[in-house]
Amino acid sequence: MEKDRQEELYKFISIDKLELDKENPRISKKDRNKDDYDILKGMWKSFSLEDLIISIDQNGFIPAEPLMVVKKDDENDKYIVVEGNRRLSAVMLLTDRIYRSDSFFSDKLSPYKIQEIKELPCYIFDKKEDIENALAVRHISGIKKWEAKEKAEFAIRLYKKENNIKNVTKIIGSKTNTIGALIYSYFWLEYLIESEENKRNDLENLFENKFSLLNLALGQSNIKIFLNINDKWDTIDYNVRKYKKGSKEYDNMLYLCLWLSDYRIISDSRQITGGKTNPVSLSAILADNEATNYLKIRTDANSELPNLLVEAYNRIAVDSNLVVRFEESYNKINQLMYIYKDKKNNLSDKTIEEINRYCDNIKNIVSTNS
Structure with missing residues (x-):
């Protein structure tokens, strides 16, 4: 009986029966309502698909690492790929001739021959939740780690189900401070992007490309005080939408995100944390009212000053x-x-x-x- 169950869980599935998981953390949030073509473009730009394509072109698809899939709810013969979206994307591009004539992909794919891959090895699970424990170890605490934004999106999915940060950290096997800051950062950026239409491009850039900087900033005690974060991450209220425009918490978080998104102010993570060899830092500035107010005023004026961080630091009160x-x-x-x-x-x-x-x-x- 156990043998029959194993055979049911593992099998080769036709590529045309496999679909990308649009909720996967690797897929940009802005692409999730788009078709496969736009998703594949985003995957190519963000996740080095070419390295994987070269490997498949030279060696074929190695079946030692099966995809993890669940049946699609409304179509019994279709499967959603929960783990392995990057590999499926590479195979889709190498097997479908339509991409060879596409303006975006034609030059990129021309060095590689069409592959005759028809099926891919898959582990079939009853539901997504059955895969998540394995993914947590693999991508957050394990050797194939996601970037900070991807970790946050995965942690958010667990948090919405568990509604308890301690349970999430147990599942993931990571520290409460790490997971708490990821979730808090994600909730705030999501809220600000929806609320700040005029600043949306800057905030989306931070969300997509520099999310780890916000996560790093929330680990600095001076910045936490600036944001009025007084509780520990396992007791904090993650309902950030209770803070309305004009509140200290909302305005200061918006300032922080705009500073982090502007390369003229923050171009290196050390400019957030500072240290003995680099005392000029956002953390040091936000510990001083005069320096903080100067930084806010110049930000409101859309200052073009290239050394804004240094100028603000030089206004730290005499001690x-x-x-x-x-x-x-x-x-x-x-x-x-x-x-x-x-x-x-x-x-x-x-x-x-x-x-x-x-x-x-x-x-x-x-x-x-x-």
Whole structure:
């Protein structure tokens, strides 16, 4: 009986009976209501299909890793590919001659010969939920990891079923902080994209291409305070839509997302976190009211200033550390005056010229700020 069950679960299925899973995290959200052609274009652009096509062209389809499928609800002879959409996409492009004459695909596919693949090996499951545990280990905690946005979409699907972050983390086998930040980031971006029509392009760019930056930002304590996130990720309220336009939470999250989406402000993840070798960071700026307000004002004015992050950082209020630095600098100036006064005859003309230049700079600074 067990043997019969195994044979039922594993079999070769005709390609024309297999369909891409439009809810798959690898498929861009904006493409999910489109046809296979647009989905395949998106997959080509985002997920290096050509590497897989080269492998299939040279070696054929290796059946050692079957697709994972479920029966389509309304059509008994059709199957949805839950795991293996990238492989199915590559096979579709290599076997269907219609793509050879297409303006987008013709040049890309011309180096590769038409494949005569008719069927693909598949494991058949009763429902999607039966596959999800395996996918969680494989793509979130395992060796074939998804990008942050893909992880978030998968975690969201589980969260909507479980409605409990702890249960989701148990299924996925990952830390609550990691999964909580992913889900929170996703809910906020989804909400803002729907609400901010004039800023939709910037927000969609962050969602599709730089989602990991928002997830990284939510791990910084200063940024969490800026966003008024006070609870732990296992107790936080994930209903972000309760925050309306004009609320501190909504406006600050919108600012954060716009800063992260703008390459002129954030072009590197280190500009979010900072550190000893790179103190200029969004995290440091958002810990200071004056610097934060400056960044907001310049953002509202659609500033073209290329060093906006540095300009904002330079407005951080004076603290005790800066006073110490000033005292150190003052002592060095006194030493410089001593050298100039008592050792002038031993100095070269070039050194004297440099000292005079430094003194002129100090005079200019004092006169400008007096």
